[in-house]
Amino acid sequence: MAKIAYILLCHKDPDAIIRQAERLTAVGDYIAIHFDASSDAAAFQKISDTLADNPNVTFARRRIRCGWGEWSLVQATLHALRAAVEDFPRATHFYMLSGDCMAIKSAEYTHQFLDENDRDFIESVDYFNSNWIKTGWKEERLIYRHWFNERTQRKLFYGMFEVQKRLGLTRKIPADLQIHIGSQWWCLRRRTVEWLLDFVKQRRDVMRFFRTTWIPDETFFQTLVRHLVPEAEIEGRSLTFLMFTDYGMPVTFYNDHYDLLLSQNYLFARKISPEAKDLKRRLGLLYAARGVQFQISNEGRSLFDFLTGRGRIGRRFATRFWETEATLGRERELLIVICKKWDVAKRVLERIRQVTNVPAIEYLFSEENTPLADLGGIQTTLEKRTRHRRALMRMLFDYYETDRLIVCMDPANLDLLHDFASDRSITRMLEIECLLSDEYLTGHAMRSGLAGDQTSQETLTRLLPTIRGDMLHEIDRIRDAQFENYNCLREMADVESNAAALSQFLMIPEDRAREIAQTEHLFAD
Template structure:
């Protein structure tokens, strides 16, 4: 069975470190601690004294003063790894964690997980082509020498960088290494760790190179493991669940995240709020449980993106999808049916198109609904959305008509606003539907916010947000002041819905009533 040596990097909260180390060693595993040399010597002595009687706990022989983005973080890791290799010959795996990490599975589950495959778990993707770095310095992290701390000595850091660029003082990446990048939180087998340590002893020139790269904790182990271990023995993923905000800051977990965390396909989570006392207690108790089954839903990152993205509505961080092209035509009429329940909109469009004689296309910008051959622009959603006006003009021309009926999801607010600003006669009909909890749960699963195994507590907290989001989309349309906007609703009678349909389509009320009275229109 797997025997884990946890490589614990920490710099604060001595009581938390003591509790964490004892918990991890209590199930037959080991812990090697590096306590930042910048932290209090009294705190370190307190930790050493409290854990001195536990033979499954060791300390790095040398404490390093750590700084973000510096080689010191890798140096500290290596010190703790060396101590663990020497102190725990029984250890089969070395799992790197921080003082902010806690298990989100039982020790039994973690051991079984590591026993299942003889592989290393480390996120390791190509530095130059993967797109892992979203913003800021890329190749310059490597080809220039970074000897100052960017956060503590910002002026010196950037002045040194500017001087090197001006003088062309670049350097080459070691020729036999493919530079890789990924999360610093990994779990490696003993033979891999020993191979890395031997490489460090045998290749001092490579060590000198990494010591002056920027943020080497994201590249050092990631590159060496990929260099030393066959691809088939690497799972390019971190076993620790972590997320980052759009500003590059780690997402913090609190007491109400317990169910969500247990549903993720990871072994530990980072980072747990120091104030989340209840969450820390429950996760600590979880570690010791046996025969615990876990339902893996894996919706954490999609859910976070959805919830945090709500505040960005209306703000621009890139050019519009809608290109500045010539008008669709003043003499043309575009009928836009907007509905979150796509099957309802499709039924109404089918009835309206057939009875009023208007060519119709369904959600052409949201799904690959059938379109005629238009020279390739219709083949993918990305092409359709890059050239929206061109696509619509071609559809008008293809059908040899001045009238076209389409469906749009209410989330496409920018599209609706641009259509209304065009010289075309753009008419919008919103269909307001009723949403049961079961429908919203199904919607959450369809869009990846929840899975079949998502805990009931997660779903229960998610439903009000989704319901509010749908209401927000509707209110936003009604408040936009579109010049030709109509609205029908599921709870109204066909007679009540007939008038807005008649105005929308420009037909008489009897025909509109026939459309509104479609028997199965709102059925789920």
């Protein structure tokens, strides 16, 4: 059975470190601690004294001062790793942690998971061909030498960079290495760690290179593991669940995140708030528990993106430069059906086709597989359709040889509605107002990845009001825009009212509009 030696880098909160070490070793696992040499000496003394009698705890033979973006973080990890390899010969895996990490699965589940997955878990993607680095320096991290700390010695850091840049003092990456980058929170098998430590002893040139790269904790282990281990034995992800905000800051978890954390397909989570005492208590008890069944839904990231994205969606009303002189045509009519329930809108559209014979196209700006004619490639992707929307629509008018065309749009496409409404052509809109039942919202959450089959009812209960509010907000934004020729077909309205709305939207007699409004199961989910 797997036995884990945890590699813990920490610099504060000695009481929390002691509790974490006692928790992880109570079930038979090990821990090797490196406590930052620049931190309080009394704090380290407290940790070492309290844990001195625990045979499953060891300390890095040498403590060093650590700084963000420096080689010192890698060096500290190597010191702790060597101590763990020497002192814990029965350890099968080595798992990198920080003081802010906590287990979100039981030790029983964790050991079984590692036994069933004989691989190294480390996020490592190609340095140059991936988009892991979103902004800022990329090649500059490697080809120039960085001796100073960017945060505490800013002038020296950037001054030396500018000197090297002006003098052309670049260097080459070791020829046999393909640089990879990823999260520093990994879990490696013993054989891999032994290979890595041997490589470090033999390849002084590689060590010299990484010592003066910038932020080497994101590239050192990631590159060497890929260099030493067959690709088939590497799982390119971390087993520690962490997320970042739009501003590049780690997301912090609090007491009400317990169910969400347990449902993720990870073994640990980072960062747990120091104030989340109840969450820490519950997670602490969880690691030693036996027989716990975990329902993995793994919706954490998509759920976070959805919830934090509300209210920060960019709006654009101006015309793109390539569309400045574009128009659909003064004599043409574009009829837009707006509905969040796509199945309902498609049913209404099909009935309109049957009654009026007007060409109608479903969600062409939302569904990649919407059937469209070959229009020279402009229709091939959603990105192309949206970017060249007016040109696309003109080509569709021409293809169908018509001056009237109906399309469906999602309420989220407010910028498209503004754009088409500002055109010289006649634009009419029909909102289909449907009831938003809990069953429908749950299905929507499943389809959009906000929830899964194993999502708890408690999580859904908190999530559904947010989704409902989001959908209603989209409609409110459209209504607030006060578009001309705007009508509404309502699930709760009578046939006559809906027939009148359809008549105005389609410009057809009310008896023909009534044929559509009377359609059986028109609003069924």
